[in-house]
Amino acid sequence: MANRIKEKYMAGKRYFDYPMLFLVIFLICFGLVMIYSTSSYKSTVTYGNSYHWLLRQAVAIVLGAVAMVVCCKLDYRIMKSEKFGNGCYWASIVLLVLVLIIGAAKKGAVRWISIAGFQFQPSEVSKILVVIYLANRLSANAHKIRTFKDSIVIVLPTVPIIALIVTQNLSTALVVCSMIGVMLFVVSPKMKELMLTAGGGIILLFVYLLTANSYRNERVQIWLHPESHKKGFQTMQALYAIGSGGIFGKGLGQSMQKMGFIPESHNDMIFSIICEELGLFGAVCLILVFVALIFRMLLIALNTEDLFGSLVVIGFMTHIAIQVFINIAVVTNTIPPTGIPLPFISYGGTSILVVMIEMGIVLSISKKIHIR
Template structure:
């Protein structure tokens, strides 16, 4: 049977993706046009740039969807990609200019990219390959199949060494937002890899305990003293705002306090699209990190809930592809991509609402940023490809069964 992939496309994933992408273009225009006019620039400048990245993303989806995913199981290809990513992270940290207190962007003429964004895809790819190859051993030896009975790796080629070095390089920039997303995604992938369920409660308790201890220590010692710790100076203000954003409205608490004002202004039904007050210079990063605060201000709680529901629907459909997949690598890859998006939403919403310290993470699809949109689109492409391959295998298996039955 010659089954074409175009007939196996999962529209329950593609359509929400397209809707979110179009909504993202509308939100980018709404949050940037006023400032563009203020500076005498084309009000469509930012949305044109975002639209260009979206067109590239659509081409990437079409290309990836037609690929055979077997090349992702090649360890040599993965090793080359990991080494290249390490080099790019080192270049971004030590050979680029600082932007908003961090060294994370590599600028090449009119183009710029953030290696940490692409690491999220690479990390999911690496863990999916590692965990999928050890499924039989995990069923027998539990977590020891992944660690070989050793809590600390003894070889530099151990996957844990690669993962640790990559995360440290991101944290050093410092980009604690993306580092947090990568770590949380890795933990979820570990928990769904087949290890005993008791590890879920153990790791969850550890995360809550360590986080609570660190926040409590920061509150006791004081943010100013903690700011003297290397690599912590940049995030010290974020912790100060987390404890009480209204204590210093002109500095550390300015961003989070105005985020609260924006959400309060929105009420149930919002002020109307384009009518935000806070985006007019009051709320910094209103086009990226805090874009969802502006969405709530303009569309209200009802509109924001609708968008969140659509995002969660997309994530659940992606997770469902992983749950249904019979190939262990396909399953781990799809679950990893879904987990990555889920953690990005959690960290962003947690930051703008004050549930967790702000980490500078963008909201999927809505925030201005071509790199983020491209990474999310690549993730969607891989999941669509996985789903089509799994459907094809199921159809061929059923067809073969019918043929065998007819012959009998």
Template structure:
């Protein structure tokens, strides 16, 4: 028996998918038997391939400076391994939470995440390099805004899927998603984390695109977003100097000032050549790139593994995107479409931003490379998101099975 047709995907109320979704699905073609199970396996395999590469590069990038400081070369690696374990546990839990539970608890998830994010302005808040977007409890620190990304996706998708028949009216499309998104982005910007705020905005744009928003709404959002970014940049002397360093990297003093990290990252990528200098042999990580295991770990990866290694990581992200898309298109439930599509926009969009920063294509904005950069909050959040994707896939299996088609 052939799989159920997907050209008229709907939410439980029977609303049809926007026309652009139908066109996107036709590009890839009709799903084959067991394609959803294969996509799920591909998603899990690719995810843990990236996590493994990330653990290897975190160990390589951090060990030398730790030894120089008289500490164990495995300290940072051990912490990242711990967070990868916690994230894997979160993945399993999220994978087995029924999709209906996410819909039912979406408001609670959003409000809890917003309250968690506000803790950065409490006595628990910790300021790191001018950004107050961390909280500290004893030896542990966390970045609440990383979890805000997933909560916006779960909540926004539930709202848009529930209002699917009303989305032809821009007011129903915008309210309450836009006000809630502005509150979330405002909290993050108040903590001076422009990079995370841009990723949140990208997620909301992705949700509206999937929901079939009118061009007028996109133009209005683009104007507001541009104004917001300009205000955030011009209100910060540090950000203005970073823009200047990016626009004129050859200016006197740029390579020694705020353009230092970017310049050293490019030296590392150039020094890696085609096949790299070898794992553990990076020269730029030795007191040249500050905290190389964080946002600039891709530069160390490019130096040690060369162009081949860098392209392999990019290919893995492309395969990850394909597997998420296959999960999305297999279902006829708009909630699955919105959740999986927005997670795709988040992970792949953030990866593109990080790589663009490291290669000097855009100014430094401070976003980690998903699954690869050091950071417990980021690791747990993206692995939890993969768990939500698996829950979407399992729900689709039941949906297809009930229709008599193979899962």
């Protein structure tokens, strides 16, 4: 009798991924520490206090924490409907079109919408909306995907979204394409064809970057010859920072390159300062934390009770993984320079808010896993 009661209890017991929550909290706190360390000098020179960017990021994190808790408390299955998915699709289209109409220019690019003094990037918000839309579409039609053509037809509606993002930010469009590709790869039986298509796309992208008469071709030249190119200063300073950090670094707050040598060191190039202050040891530890987070998300995706939830987690997991890879690859000059933030760590209100919402949805999905 006692065993029967115990089995019944265990069958209905819900799971919550506390290790993943701990990793998220650690990354957010570490990001705040590094944003203060990298921005305090410039903040003091520009604004007369060392906390300007730290406080702005803290406000975004508070809003993100509220959003994450709300998303975690909600049942993710409310998003599992064609109507909700289509709503996400059209919301993404509208936001991206609005950027073209009323977008605010910043650093020579029109990627932001400004409302009551607050700015946000619709292309970042679109990452969440595209994942939810495509997860709905793929989960509802997975049984119909038999050929490579079926796979292409399923994702065809996302082309306008990608095209709109490309006009604003090519690197963000590549991240979205990666998310879509991995989600489709999970469902489609035509893996070989998809891999060949992805490989062909990468080759075409490099051909375009090498031949296009634009600033993108210039970035390739910076990547190939940073020491001699007139705009290779940032790349070289980042490499100096990484090299000077050694094994264990100069110590937290002791970076020299953040003293104006690396422009916007609290943004996309923050990993170079981490290497300088905490050394190779600190950089590897941070990478391992990201690997652990991605692993926890993969476990949730593998154990989720339905395909929709699994695809949502896979989409968000790809978002984190691809941005970590691109950011570190750019900082180390492994790939041509592009503006991709390091998730949780780089300064950016929209970026941290979007990532925290994603983590809230993933934790909500983890709550529906049954322990057996």
